[in-house]
Amino acid sequence: MSQIASIDEPPLLRRLDTIAALTAAEREAIRQVPMVVREVPPRTDLIREGDRPDECCVVLEGFAIRYKLALGGDRRIIAFHVPGDIPDLQSLHLARMDHNFASLTAMRAGLIPHRALHELNVRHPRIAGALWRATLIDASIFREWIVNLGHRDALSRTAHFLCELHFRLAVVGRANGNGIELPLTQADLADALGMSAVHMNRTMQELRARGLIEDKGRTISCRDWRALRTLGEFDPDYIHITPHEKPDPA
Amino acid sequence: MSQIASIDEPPLLRRLDTIAALTAAEREAIRQVPMVVREVPPRTDLIREGDRPDECCVVLEGFAIRYKLALGGDRRIIAFHVPGDIPDLQSLHLARMDHNFASLTAMRAGLIPHRALHELNVRHPRIAGALWRATLIDASIFREWIVNLGHRDALSRTAHFLCELHFRLAVVGRANGNGIELPLTQADLADALGMSAVHMNRTMQELRARGLIEDKGRTISCRDWRALRTLGEFDPDYIHITPHEKPDPA
DNA sequence: CGCAACATTGACAACTCTCAACCAATGTGG
DNA sequence: CCACATTGGTTGAGAGTTGTCAATGTTGCG
Numbered sequence: 001m002s003q004i005a006s007i008d009e010p011p012l013l014r015r016l017d018t019i020a021a022l023t024a025a026e027r028e029a030i031r032q033v034p035m036v037v038r039e040v041p042p043r044t045d046l047i048r049e050g051d052r053p054d055e056c057c058v059v060l061e062g063f064a065i066r067y068k069l070a071l072g073g074d075r076r077i078i079a080f081h082v083p084g085d086i087p088d089l090q091s092l093h094l095a096r097m098d099h100n101f102a103s104l105t106a107m108r109a110g111l112i113p114h115r116a117l118h119e120l121n122v123r124h125p126r127i128a129g130a131l132w133r134a135t136l137i138d139a140s141i142f143r144e145w146i147v148n149l150g151h152r153d154a155l156s157r158t159a160h161f162l163c164e165l166h167f168r169l170a171v172v173g174r175a176n177g178n179g180i181e182l183p184l185t186q187a188d189l190a191d192a193l194g195m196s197a198v199h200m201n202r203t204m205q206e207l208r209a210r211g212l213i214e215d216k217g218r219t220i221s222c223r224d225w226r227a228l229r230t231l232g233e234f235d236p237d238y239i240h241i242t243p244h245e246k247p248d249p250a
Numbered sequence: 251m252s253q254i255a256s257i258d259e260p261p262l263l264r265r266l267d268t269i270a271a272l273t274a275a276e277r278e279a280i281r282q283v284p285m286v287v288r289e290v291p292p293r294t295d296l297i298r299e300g301d302r303p304d305e306c307c308v309v310l311e312g313f314a315i316r317y318k319l320a321l322g323g324d325r326r327i328i329a330f331h332v333p334g335d336i337p338d339l340q341s342l343h344l345a346r347m348d349h350n351f352a353s354l355t356a357m358r359a360g361l362i363p364h365r366a367l368h369e370l371n372v373r374h375p376r377i378a379g380a381l382w383r384a385t386l387i388d389a390s391i392f393r394e395w396i397v398n399l400g401h402r403d404a405l406s407r408t409a410h411f412l413c414e415l416h417f418r419l420a421v422v423g424r425a426n427g428n429g430i431e432l433p434l435t436q437a438d439l440a441d442a443l444g445m446s447a448v449h450m451n452r453t454m455q456e457l458r459a460r461g462l463i464e465d466k467g468r469t470i471s472c473r474d475w476r477a478l479r480t481l482g483e484f485d486p487d488y489i490h491i492t493p494h495e496k497p498d499p500a
Numbered sequence: 501c502g503c504a505a506c507a508t509t510g511a512c513a514a515c516t517c518t519c520a521a522c523c524a525a526t527g528t529g530g
Numbered sequence: 531c532c533a534c535a536t537t538g539g540t541t542g543a544g545a546g547t548t549g550t551c552a553a554t555g556t557t558g559c560g
Contacts, residue, residue, distance in 0.1 A: 143392055202508090
C-alpha cells in the first residue's frame with residue numbers, strides 16, 4: 001500500500017507520508033502537481049492579512065512563521081513552520097487570510113495553484129483526506145499552544161516549544177542528532193511564547209544553567225531530550241504522526 | 251443560489267449557512283443526514299482523549315467544551331461550543347482524539363455516523379468544502395486564543411472572550427439583545443483563560459466596576475459591546491462569517 | 501574601525517498566584 | 531421548617547513570576 005519515504009524525497013511527499021499511507025499512484029499524482037519554486041529572502045512577508053491567495057505555499061527549505069499584528073503594530077507569532085509544511089493550506093477553503101505568513105530564514109518555497117490542488121482532491125479523495133488531515137494537525141498544534149501559553153510557566157513553556165520543534169524537525173529528517181537549528185532570535189521566541197525578550201533571555205539562561213540545553217550560534221542542542229520533555233510536559237501525540245513513520249522517540 | 255436561514259432552522263443548517271452559500275439541493279441533503287438525538291446531562295464527557303469515534307456530534311442545544319488533562323489531573327479548557335457547532339468534526343479524518351469533549355450545561359446532541367458524513371462529502375463536494383471550512387474556522391479561533399492567552403492581560407483577555415462568545419451566539423440567533431447566557435463558573439472561565447479562579451473573580455469585579463458588564467445569575471449583559479470590544483481588541487473577522495449572514499455588528 | 505543586531509544585566513514595578521478564610525445561595529434530610 | 535452540606539463567589543495578605551526601562555556587552559560584518 002505504501003512505501004517509506006527515502007531521505008531525498010521531496011519535502012511535501014515526505015511530510016504527507018507521515019500523515020497518510022499513500023499508494024504509488026497517489027504519490028505519483030503528488031509529484032506531478034505543478035509547483036513553481038521560488039527563493040525567498042529572510043523575513044519577507046509572503047501573505048498578508050486580508051489577502052485572498054490563489055495558490056498555496058509549501059516550505060521546501062528553511063523556516064517560516066505565521067503571525068498577527070496587534071493594533072499597536074506589535075507582532076504576535078502564532079505558528080512556526082518547517083520544511084514539508086503548507087502553512088497557508090487553509091486558503092484553499094477560507095478565502096480571506098486572517099493572519100500573515102512570512103519567511104524567517106532564507107527559504108525555498110513551492111507555490112501550487114489552488115486549481116491544481118482542487119483537481120488533485122477531486123481525482124484522489126484519499127489525498128484530499130490527507131490534506132484535510134494536515135490542516136487538522138495544524139489545529140491540534142494550536143490547541144497545544146493554547147495549553148502551553150495559558151497554563152505553563154516560562155521555563156516549561158520554552159522547554160515544550162523546543163521539544164515540539166525538535167520533534168517536528170526529526171519527523172522530516174531535519175534534526176542533526178541531538179541538535180536542531182533554531183533560527184529565531186530571543187525576541188522572536190519571546191513573541192511566540194508570550195513573554196518579554198528580557199524574560200526570555202533569563203529563561204534561556206536558566207535552561208543552560210540546568211544543563212538542559214547548549215546553544216552555539218543558531219544551533220541548539222540537548223543531551224537529554226527526555227528531561228526537557230518532562231520539564232515541558234511534552235507528549236508528541238498531538239502532532240498525529242502515523243505509526244509507520246514515527247521517528248525515533250529518544 | 252441560497253436562502254437565508256429562518257429562525258427555527260435546525261442548528262447545524264443555520265450554522266452552515268453562515269459559512270457557505272448552499273443550494274436548495276445541498277440543504278435538503280443535509281436535512282436528510284441520519285442523526286440520533288441524545289439528551290446529555292451537564293458536565294458529562296462525550297469523548298475522551300485516545301478515543302476513536304465513529305460518529306460526529308452536533309451541538310443542538312446547550313453548551314459544550316473541549317479540554318485537555320495535565321499530568322497532575324488539572325483540566326485545561328481549550329474551546330467553547332455553542333449550538334450549531336460540531337466540536338469533534340476533526341474525528342472524521344483524525345482517528346485518535348487528542349483531547350476530551352464534554353457537555354457544560356444540559357445539552358441536546360445530534361450524533362451523525364462518520365459513514366453518513368463521508369457519503370455526504372462524496373456526493374456533495376461543496377458541502378465537503380463547507381465542512382472543511384468549519385474545521386478551518388475552528389483552527390482560526392484557536393489562533394486567536396493563542397494571541398489572547400499569550401499577549402493580553404487578564405482584563406482584556408476576559409473582555410475578548412466575552413465578545414467572542416456574544417458574537418458566536420448572535421450568529422446562531424442565541425443572543426438576547428445585549429445579554430448572553432454564560433454557563434461557565436468563574437473557575438471554568440479561569441481555566442479557559444489561563445488564570446487563577448481568584449484572579450478571575452477580581453477581573454470580573456473590575457469589569458463590573460468599569461460598568462462594562464452586568465451579571466445576574468447565569469446571564470451576562472453589556473450595554474456597550476463596542477467598549478468591551480475595544481478593551482479586548484476584538485475583531486470578529488477571524489470567525490469568518492460569510493457576508494450574507496453577518497449578524498448585526500452593534 | 502565602527503555600526504547594527506542581538507544578548508545580557510540590574511533595579512524596580514506590575515501583575516498574577518497561592519493560601520486560607522468567609523459569605524451567599526441552594527438543596528437535602530430530619 | 532430548620533440544620534447542615536455543598537457549591538460558587540468574595541476577600542485579604544503575602545509571595546512569586548514576569549514586565550519595563552535603561553544601560554552595557556558581544557558578535558558579525560561592511
